[in-house]
Amino acid sequence: MNKDIVPKALLASVLLGLVLWGGLPLRRHRHFDVPIIKGPGVTEVRRLSEFSPGLAGTAGDTNVYVLQGREPGGKALLMGNTHSNEPEGMLTALIVIERGVVEKGTLFVIPFFNNSGSRNTRPGDGYPLYFDVATDWGARRFRYGNRDASPLDQWPDPDVYIHYPDRQLLSYIDVRNTNRTWPGRAAGPLMERVTFGAMELMRREKIDLAVDIHGAETMFPVTNCIVAPESSVKIATLASLTVKAMEGFESHVEPSPSGFRGLSHREIGDHGPSLPFLLEAPIPFLDQPTGPKTVQFLLDGKDPFLLSLAKKKKLFVPYDESGWPLEKRVGQNLSVTLELFRQFSKKTADRAIAVRGVPRYADVVKNGVGHFLADPSKAPAGAVVMN
Amino acid sequence: MIMIAYYVITAVLLVLAAWNFIREKDNRQDLILYLLVIVPLILRLLRWK
16 A cells, blocks of 8 residues: 555545635525515516526526506616625615615616625635624624626636727726626626626616616725716716705716726616716725724724825825714715606606605614614515525 | 636646646645645536535
8 A cells, every 4th residue: 555645645634624614604605695675665576687698597697676666757777786895885775675665767776786796705805704784673694795706607717808899908807897897798708798688678678877886995086976977977966966965975976987998887878778877985995905804894994094094195085083884885875876866857857766765864874774674584475585 | 618628728737736646755845735726626627616
């Protein structure tokens, strides 16, 4: 018997143990489903693969919640978790699904737009796998994902991502970034099939407004803003001025650059009927020079290093000891979204969109995000949809 | 086509690393490195998610 076999087998066993120790939590995270309760306004739950058949049976497929109003009107699409490490978008969408009632028009809401990304993580950055939002009845647990889709679902990456259809050269990683793969194509890489599905939804349903909800670093200049192309800029400006005057928070307007391709705020308007808006709320957790990436930091946005940088005027948003908590981020997303609907409805009365039951900035800051989340254990039978 | 090529490359690298692991006699550091290299190749080849 070869004398090497025993130590080599031992070594391989130790490594296998380490792989299981590290890998099983990641596997559990990947297969952890989040319950969403169909609120009083939800009339239908569809799948994105209805619009992009190439998504069927893949991790790119995701739920589309439809809230059809009693009266006809305009139509809007809300997307959260385009980047799954920016959870304020997903929570904004969730509150609309669980609380919103549409009086006029129709809402289409996709809370986990990049479903694969929400089942991915960034272990090198020490990301937590989950975060809990405190509610009036306990805590509600969510997956904390990554910016990009999982390489388990879309692989291999190219050396350079050649954007379709403009052929602009983008970073290789952007082939898994659903805010670089717009407008997508039916038989492209998985994330192009995701954005193609959303484009088809907008084209077939004649969506008027498309709101893509994100979070951005405090050290990144495009933060705390509404990004809008030429076609959307008037409505965005009116919404920005109104929330500043009426609700007391800043969300300025940034123009969508026409030379930078693949982004929702550019391609949606160029390839479909909808007016695109991309909302950015500041999320200190994403900044690089911070302390540990803990769940508490994700929720309250408080960090001593960012505070020090703020005193040196290195941040693009006001920042003090109160941090930038989840309540502010979700609250301003909700208020800006509702204000975009209102301004659009004022301009286009025959395509009005009226929603009630959705809290605004002051309500969310005062009561917390969890106050507006439903309890899955008390939901009626058939009302809970796993995501 | 590219995907098939990548899987073939993965399989070839896996065989090479496994063969070197079996043949290595003395250097324990190399043994560990071969094992570390093998792990993602096996996972990818088996498509274990």
